[in-house]
Amino acid sequence: MPCAQCNKRGDGVFCTLPENTLSHLDASKSAHQYETGQTLFHQGNDAYGLYYIQAGKIKIYETDNEGNQQIIKISGEGDMVGYDALLSNTPHPNTAEVIEASKVCFIPKSTFLQLISEHAPTHFKITQQIARELSEAQHRLTQMAHKNVRERFAEVLLRLGEKHGLKTAQGTIIQLHLSRQTLAEFIGSSQESVIRLVTEFKRDELITEDEHFIILINMPGLIKTSGA
Amino acid sequence: MPCAQCNKRGDGVFCTLPENTLSHLDASKSAHQYETGQTLFHQGNDAYGLYYIQAGKIKIYETDNEGNQQIIKISGEGDMVGYDALLSNTPHPNTAEVIEASKVCFIPKSTFLQLISEHAPTHFKITQQIARELSEAQHRLTQMAHKNVRERFAEVLLRLGEKHGLKTAQGTIIQLHLSRQTLAEFIGSSQESVIRLVTEFKRDELITEDEHFIILINMPGLIKTSGA
DNA sequence: CGCTATTTTGACCACGTTCAACCGCTGTGG
DNA sequence: CCACAGCGGTTGAACGTGGTCAAAATAGCG
Numbered sequence: 001m002p003c004a005q006c007n008k009r010g011d012g013v014f015c016t017l018p019e020n021t022l023s024h025l026d027a028s029k030s031a032h033q034y035e036t037g038q039t040l041f042h043q044g045n046d047a048y049g050l051y052y053i054q055a056g057k058i059k060i061y062e063t064d065n066e067g068n069q070q071i072i073k074i075s076g077e078g079d080m081v082g083y084d085a086l087l088s089n090t091p092h093p094n095t096a097e098v099i100e101a102s103k104v105c106f107i108p109k110s111t112f113l114q115l116i117s118e119h120a121p122t123h124f125k126i127t128q129q130i131a132r133e134l135s136e137a138q139h140r141l142t143q144m145a146h147k148n149v150r151e152r153f154a155e156v157l158l159r160l161g162e163k164h165g166l167k168t169a170q171g172t173i174i175q176l177h178l179s180r181q182t183l184a185e186f187i188g189s190s191q192e193s194v195i196r197l198v199t200e201f202k203r204d205e206l207i208t209e210d211e212h213f214i215i216l217i218n219m220p221g222l223i224k225t226s227g228a
Numbered sequence: 229m230p231c232a233q234c235n236k237r238g239d240g241v242f243c244t245l246p247e248n249t250l251s252h253l254d255a256s257k258s259a260h261q262y263e264t265g266q267t268l269f270h271q272g273n274d275a276y277g278l279y280y281i282q283a284g285k286i287k288i289y290e291t292d293n294e295g296n297q298q299i300i301k302i303s304g305e306g307d308m309v310g311y312d313a314l315l316s317n318t319p320h321p322n323t324a325e326v327i328e329a330s331k332v333c334f335i336p337k338s339t340f341l342q343l344i345s346e347h348a349p350t351h352f353k354i355t356q357q358i359a360r361e362l363s364e365a366q367h368r369l370t371q372m373a374h375k376n377v378r379e380r381f382a383e384v385l386l387r388l389g390e391k392h393g394l395k396t397a398q399g400t401i402i403q404l405h406l407s408r409q410t411l412a413e414f415i416g417s418s419q420e421s422v423i424r425l426v427t428e429f430k431r432d433e434l435i436t437e438d439e440h441f442i443i444l445i446n447m448p449g450l451i452k453t454s455g456a
Numbered sequence: 457c458g459c460t461a462t463t464t465t466g467a468c469c470a471c472g473t474t475c476a477a478c479c480g481c482t483g484t485g486g
Numbered sequence: 487c488c489a490c491a492g493c494g495g496t497t498g499a500a501c502g503t504g505g506t507c508a509a510a511a512t513a514g515c516g
Contacts, residue, residue, distance in 0.1 A: 463512070474500085478498105481494090
């Protein structure tokens with residue numbers, strides 16, 4: 001599929017590219033289909049290019065030297081993946097694992113770097129995005145340091161609801177299959193604690209579950225529980 | 229002082245600017261002296277420009293809604309402050325407080341944005357720096373989530389040693405006056421816990437103190453204690 | 457020299473992790 | 487067709503880290 005059509009989707013970083021740049025992008029990019037469990041790259045790998053998600057879900061996580069996994073984020077349609085390593089010119093600081101069959105475009109490093117050096121508005125949009133992500137990461141650090149597990153869990157549910165939620169009459173359905181273990185890796189906690197919190201949140205009618213999908217049914221309650 | 233001379237110091241982001249841009253910078257910038265306790269900006273303030281530290285130390289911290297302060301970093305000579313808000317076009321997500329008498333240059337937002345839009349190499353250097361900072365923030369998140377207070381404290385001492393340390397025969401002197409409370413705000417802990425850790429680390433001959441300056445005297449031991 | 461802020465120490469307690477056992481479901485092989 | 491293994495989820499109990507509270511010691515400072 002030519003970029004000219006494809007780029008209308010997504011977060012718009014590449015929206016303002018002129019035609020000739022777009023065709024150059026077309027020529028050097030490649031698309032690939034990934035299945036659940038595959039990885040785009042591993043922590044420590046060199047960065048060879050930028051990944052752009054056309055469809056699917058990708059989990060970005062960091063592993064510490066004791067093997068604990070900390071989920072940074074879950075990216076979806078229209079998100080870019082791997083740009084941090086490209087830009088800082090370091091190995092990937094984290095791993096990108098496909099958690100739902102995905103179609104992903106790959107843009108080689110040289111093409112990407114040339115693109116941003118020649119097209120300032122696109123470069124600026126990317127800078128903006130990283131700056132926003134930096135603020136968010138620092139905010140999460142503050143949360144992690146000072147909030148207890150219950151508050152962090154409520155917070156994560158709200159964040160997932162915003163990015164991956166489908167609003168229905170019933171509530172906001174988080175459209176991700178997440179095991180208790182995975183949820184625990186989000187908030188830096190244990191599987192067992194997450195289980196007890198889910199039970200509690202259901203009892204307090206903040207959430208329900210339907211076929212492994214968590215549904216947020218009381219946003220104000222969750223916001224209050226998150227301590228915001 | 230003209231930028232042409234001044235910029236030779238610092239981290240080199242503005243190194244490669246051509247003469248005419250540099251003189252424009254000269255014309256619109258202003259320098260100011262700040263005393264301990266003053267702030268450059270408060271969390272929630274709009275961003276009016278970029279701050280460039282010529283001398284001194286500035287503490288960047290985020291305050292949560294319960295009043296807990298989480299220190300993001302301590303910036304010193306040659307560091308830029310406040311660029312995240314400028315670039316993401318949001319209010320400052322944190323507060324910049326002077327902790328040691330400082331001389332700071334101020335570059336208005338419009339000048340800065342024009343500068344990076346016209347001079348791609350400088351823009352790219354800034355993007356690189358933010359990307360690196362993003363990686364670091366995400367790494368700290370992982371640390372905060374999975375390491376205990378002792379490990380985090382050792383880690384913070386090492387990080388401070390790298391950025392603000394003076395290597396002597398005696399060891400690495402951290403050239404900052406930091407109260408126990410401030411150290412606690414770094415690692416997301418309590419004053420009392422830090423006190424007990426300092427006592428312990430001294431007993432184990434990892435550190436000593438001289439006039440409120442912490443001196444790292446056993447780097448390998450600290451690295452081991454940090455769990456790396 | 458008194459007043460305040462910071463540091464220190466001790467005691468207590470709660471949150472949340474860890475360990476262990478158990479349930480329910482699914483897939484696999486005898 | 488049933489037995490059994492394997493996996494995710496659930497529950498209970500025990501323990502430990504580290505936060506909180508209170509009070510004393512020390513250091514700064516006008």
